[in-house]
Amino acid sequence: MKRLKRKKVNVVGVNGDASVTKEPNVGRKQKLTEIHQALISDPVDIETLKRAAATRGGLLTDEVRRKVWPKLLNINVYNLPHRPGRDVRDNHRDHNQVVLDVRRSMKRFPKGMPASERAVLQEQLVDVILEVLKRNPQLHYYQGYHDVAVSLLLVVGERMAIAMLDTLSNYHLRDFMDPTMDSTKHILNYLMPILEQVDAELYDFMMRAEVGTIFALSWLITWFGHVLSEFKHTLRLYDFFLSSHPLMPIYLAATIVLHREKEVKQTECDMAMVHHLLSRIPQDLPYELLISQARDLFARYPPSLLARRAALQSHKSLSISTFQAFQLSTLHQRPDSVLQRLTKAHGAATSGHGLGAALSRDRGQLWGKGNRMVKMAVWGLSATLGAAMLAVAQTAMEWGPDVLLQLF
Helix, strand or coil: CCCCCCCCCCCCCCCCCHHHHCCCHHHHHHHHHHHHHHHHCCCCCHHHHHHHHHCCCCCCCHHHHHHHHHHHCCCCCCCCCCCCCHHHHCCCCCHHHHHHHHHCCHHHCCCCCCHHHHHHHHHHHHHHHHHHHHHCCCCCCCCCHHHHHHHHHHHHCHHHHHHHHHHHHHCCCHHHHCCCCHHHHHHHCCHHHHHHHHCHHHHHHHHHHCCCCHHHHHHHHHCCCCCCCCHHHHHHHHHHHHCCCCCHHHHHHHHHHHHCHHHHHHCCCCHHHHHHHHHCCCCCCCHHHHHHHHHHHHHHCCHHHHCCCCCCCHHHCHHHHCHHHHHHHHHHCCCHHHHHHHHHHCCCCCCCCCHHHHHHCCHHHCCCCCCCCCCCCCCCCCHHHCHHHHHHHHHHCCCCHHHHHHHC
């Protein structure tokens, strides 16, 4: 059947993001005011907070993130989990793997941090992960989960990180935490249908190259936290993803591929060559532009439109099937001032359990603005692995532990 020629969406041709990352001072002040008003509204104005997190500049500062992120996930800041005891590590099935991954995460911490302070945070990171897994025995740890956890820990502190990671694991990240990779493969399957809708020529090129979607695996399961060298860019994307549908990381992945259309088409139409190019994500991407385009693609081609092409039925994805109920649950939250009064009225001792106590231990405040992350080694199978191995990885569609370890 002859394919109808599709109108190409203009998502390429912008180099750098200097023109879109800085808001005028007036806009910044207005946004901060709107966020403050949304936080003190009763109930909290979640839609305004989502819009602020998704639009240019995101939530602007870590101080604002510590107030807004919990609301986006329907977390009561006056009812945080206690700090994990040492027994959280006893006989845990994932203890050894978590410790190994955390030890390898040294470069995810701010450059110049004293080794002693980093060691403390790494111990907290192990406890945060194991505490969430202990609370949810149905969830299975995956390599890359620690990249999400460390991003939360550095901003909100240990106890709030547990609360946020617990919620994310049961909703946004749920499909990645099954005992098999089937659900993750289904989510990756949305990438090609998006490209097909937007740029048929690019889609055909990638299909001829048989490159598949493995190059985007680390982007998806870590929310890009593993592949970006600057923490400020990771936080900007986390603002966006926390306020969006669970599939939004795939839409952003599509905009990145579309943004690099010329590079891709100029590459030899060979699986290893195209994979090698795409798996190395540029560090100078125009993030605000790409976020805006991802939102536009989501509006034009929602998951329901692409589900058949992605070979995915909604009931197979727990993240997708539970998202509407999760959204509704966030709409009736009380502002923190009301929660504090209610907590005190019930005689609870809030001094040791509230957000203030948690933030007093927030190591993310120990370092000034402007710290840069040391550039991470980019994930993905390189061309040196050979086309044969890539073909096996893509066509077999049976991702066992040995294959996954090669991806990291």
